[in-house]
Amino acid sequence: MSVEEVAGDLHGRQMSGFKDFYQFIAPTRVIAGRGLIEGLGFELSKEGAKRVAVITDEVIRATGLIDKVQAGIADGGLEVATIYDGVPPDSDSAVVVAAAEQAKAEGADAFLAVGGGSVMDTAKASDVIFTHGGEPRDWEGYFGLPRADDGLGRPYELAPLGCVPTTAGTGSEVSFAAVIKDREEHLKFQVADFPMYPLLAVLDPEATRTLPPHIAAATGMDAMTHAIEGYVSREWTPHGDAYALQALRLIRDNLERAVQTPEDDDARGNMLIAANLAIAPTSSGAIGITHSMSHPAGAHFDVPHGIANAINLPWVIEYNAAGGTDIANRYRDVNELLGLEAGGDDATVAHVLAEHVRGLVAGLGLPGRLSEVGVPESAIPALVAGAMGDGCTLVNPREPTEEDFAQLYEKAL
Amino acid sequence: MAYFKDDQEVYAHIGKLFEDLSVDPELSPKFRRADTIVQYQYRNPESQITVRMKESEEPKVDLGRTDMEPEVVMTMEADTAHKFWLGKVNVTVALARGQMKAKGPVAKILKLVPLVKPVFPKYRQQLAESGREDLVDVA
Numbered sequence: 170m171s172v173e174e175v176a177g178d179l180h181g182r183q184m185s186g187f188k189d190f191y192q193f194i195a196p197t198r199v200i201a202g203r204g205l206i207e208g209l210g211f212e213l214s215k216e217g218a219k220r221v222a223v224i225t226d227e228v229i230r231a232t233g234l235i236d237k238v239q240a241g242i243a244d245g246g247l248e249v250a251t252i253y254d255g256v257p258p259d260s261d262s263a264v265v266v267a268a269a270e271q272a273k274a275e276g277a278d279a280f281l282a283v284g285g286g287s288v289m290d291t292a293k294a295s296d297v298i299f300t301h302g303g304e305p306r307d308w309e310g311y312f313g314l315p316r317a318d319d320g321l322g323r324p325y326e327l328a329p330l331g332c333v334p335t336t337a338g339t340g341s342e343v344s345f346a347a348v349i350k351d352r353e354e355h356l357k358f359q360v361a362d363f364p365m366y367p368l369l370a371v372l373d374p375e376a377t378r379t380l381p382p383h384i385a386a387a388t389g390m391d392a393m394t395h396a397i398e399g400y401v402s403r404e405w406t407p408h409g410d411a412y413a414l415q416a417l418r419l420i421r422d423n424l425e426r427a428v429q430t431p432e433d434d435d436a437r438g439n440m441l442i443a444a445n446l447a448i449a450p451t452s453s454g455a456i457g458i459t460h461s462m463s464h465p466a467g468a469h470f471d472v473p474h475g476i477a478n479a480i481n482l483p484w485v486i487e488y489n490a491a492g493g494t495d496i497a498n499r500y501r502d503v504n505e506l507l508g509l510e511a512g513g514d515d516a517t518v519a520h521v522l523a524e525h526v527r528g529l530v531a532g533l534g535l536p537g538r539l540s541e542v543g544v545p546e547s548a549i550p551a552l553v554a555g556a557m558g559d560g561c562t563l564v565n566p567r568e569p570t571e572e573d574f575a576q577l578y579e580k581a582l
Numbered sequence: 583m584a585y586f587k588d589d590q591e592v593y594a595h596i597g598k599l600f601e602d603l604s605v606d607p608e609l610s611p612k613f614r615r616a617d618t619i620v621q622y623q624y625r626n627p628e629s630q631i632t633v634r635m636k637e638s639e640e641p642k643v644d645l646g647r648t649d650m651e652p653e654v655v656m657t658m659e660a661d662t663a664h665k666f667w668l669g670k671v672n673v674t675v676a677l678a679r680g681q682m683k684a685k686g687p688v689a690k691i692l693k694l695v696p697l698v699k700p701v702f703p704k705y706r707q708q709l710a711e712s713g714r715e716d717l718v719d720v721a
Contacts, residue, residue: 192678310654310685311677320657358687404674454674558693564674568696 182403182566184495193408194366194452197343201372201442203434206237206333209281209371210245216329216368218279220250222272224292225283229335230254232379238283238333250277256284259357259471260291261350262305269298279329282367283376285388286339286474289332290347293365296327297347305349305360314362324364331369335376337427337440338388338475340395340448342370357468372445374438382428385440386533387475389424392416392444393526394478398457399450401489401499404564409450414506419443421507428533458556458565459485462577465555472542479530480539483523484580490519492567499566540582549578585664585717589629592660593645595714596622599667599705600633604641612697614641618690621652624660654686665720669702 200212213221221242225235230252239249253268268291272280280299282292294305301308301315308314316324332342341347346361377385399405400413420443426436450456462485463477490497497515500522504511510521527537536542544552553574556562562569569577586592603609613635621632632650634642644650662681665671673695676682684691709717 190675190679192675310683310688312680312683313685356687452678454678558689560674560689560692563692563695 182495184403184405184499184566188406191404191406191408191453193406194345194363195343195449196363196366197370198368199343199370199372199445201438201445203373203375203438205371205373206234206241206375207244209238209241209331209333210243210247212245212369212371213242213279213281213329213331214245214247216279216331218247218281218329218331220248220275220277221279221281222250222268222275222277223252223281223283224256224268224288224295225252225254226256226288227254229284229288234335234376234379235283237375238281242281251275256288256291258287259350260287260294261352263352265291265294265305265349266298268292269295272299277328279331281331281333282342283333283335285334285336286341286348289334289339289341289367290349292330292332293341293347293367294349294360296330297360297365300325300327306351306358308360309358311359311361312363314364324362327364329369330367331371332367333371333373333376334441334444336380336384336388337377337437337444338391340392340444342367343445344448344451357464370445372438372441374434374441377437377441380431380437382431383534385431385437386424386428386535387473387479388444389420389427389440389475390479390482390530390533390535391475392440392447393420393424394459394482395447395451395456396420396443397482397486397503398459399447399455400503401496401566402450402455402457402564403566404454404456405450405499406453406455409453409455412446412449414502416443416447417503417506419446424529425532454564456561456564457485457489458559458562458569458574460561461556461559461565462552462574462581464559464561465552466539466544468555469548469551470543472539472544476535476542477539479526479535480537480542481577481581483526484577486523486526487516487519488569488573488577489565489567490515496566538582539578544582546579546582549575549582552578584626584659585661585720586627588627589646592624592627592629593631595709595712595717596660596663596667597631597643597645599701599708600631600643602704602708603701604633604643609697609701610641613694616690616694618653618687619650620654620656620691621648622663623655623657624663625657626659626661629660652686654684654688654691656691657683657685664717667702667705668718668720669699670720
């Protein structure tokens with residue numbers, strides 16, 4: 170490896186060596202194992218909760234899981250102040266406000282999200298409204314929540330929030346961002362600040378027992394994308410690497426099992442842990458343009474995020490690896506971990522990994538083309554504009570042009 | 583000690599850069615594609631620059647008070663802004679550290695970041711031409 174590759178200043182990126190600065194944050198208390206739903210009250214009481222607003226959706230409620238959650242909360246001597254089960258697949262501002270108002274009206278002092286990414290993000294944003302008031306768009310942006318010392322000091326705490334993820338993919342139970350849809354303006358926006366890290370994440374395979382295989386597959390590919398993009402981002406960190414690589418090991422050993430044999434509690438539990446680990450690198454901003462491409466596909470055509478990532482990821486791997494050996498070497502590590510051929514030139518390494526991902530996606534029964542999920546070729550200019558403006562683009566190891574994105578979308582179509 | 587002694591120095595250097603960019607024949611049309619009004623609120627010294635980058639309206643830069651209603655508000659130390667225009671600030675890291683705070687649809691501004699690289703040498707040149715070489719070589 171050359172000095173330039175280690176120092177990494179050829180393209181303003183550093184893909185190995187000692188970094189001048191990074192910040193890694195993992196403040197959420199994570200508990201993982203079996204039978205944890207029964208002890209939810211005990212665990213939430215440690216976070217200061219007394220009257221809990223449970224945020225969920227109708228599908229989850231219909232599975233009977235919420236009955237177990239209620240019993241678990243009561244068993245710990247806490248009260249369920251209210252259950253809000255109106256969260257749609259893509260949560261929106263009105264839902265966030267409604268959930269916050271219901272929690273306030275019923276005298277809640279804490280939140281528990283039981284659901285997938287939309288439910289957890291709703292709970293986070295509702296907690297912001299519950300605590301600070303206003304509308305969700307008022308808090309759009311990064312690090313904008315009220316702080317001590319005239320806005321420069323420690324941010325004020327929100328009401329305690331716990332999360333029980335019912336999908337193994339987003340990792341939202343340990344992230345500090347909420348993605349919310351503005352239905353009037355047809356866009357998604359982010360609210361993100363440190364107090365939005367949930368205080369508690371409960372990873373119990375009981376919560377994913379009724380997860381349909383196609384959703385387990387799509388969300389699992391979301392987790393895999395987080396891990397690979399987190400590891401190969403220009404904002405990689407040694408801390409993030411540790412999380413990403415262990416996530417990939419768990420995904421390697423458990424994703425197909427969890428999808429093909431849904432009754433396999435061990436596989437589902439390990440996928441919950443994998444998704445939880447895989448999101449960790451994003452705390453330092455480590456992500457990439459697979460996400461940049463998938464976000465506008467979701468915003469314009471409602472392509473489920475995990476499916477969009479599964480389709481886009483292999484094309485991005487091949488594109489990024491062509492940006493330099495320092496990037497390709499990170500994919501080489503991934504190949505080695507996944508038991509793939511790790512030798513050969515940069516293009517070979519990337520192609521082997523990309524083909525592996527394509528094969529995995531096909532084996533999981535997921536679509537392999539954006540055109541199969543309703544994205545027309547005519548949408549490429551709008552998708553490119555969205556991808557160029559996505560925050561994930563800034564941290565990709567290779568800097569894409571509009572033409573690059575157009576070509577990537579053409580391939581993914 | 584802050585690089586700029588008062589708001590007028592901020593406007594003379596960073597403000598002038600924005601004014602120059604707003605009429606730059608190559609960069610201005612690209613910036614206008616952001617289609618937004620962004621306000622930069624600086625501390626140490628307290629100062630404010632509001633920039634209109636709208637496709638349907640002429641570019642406009644207000645130094646200090648403004649009657650424009652910003653859609654995006656970026657808050658930071660004036661020193662951080664100075665270092666950014668020297669090409670010494672990683673926006674992602676600055677956001678993660680809380681050195682920059684962003685309110686509103688930040689994506690509209692983030693997509694401009696790759697476009698500003700050609701501006702870094704312009705800023706250095708501008709500082710040198712105004713006799714402020716001391717501001718160029720900062721850590």
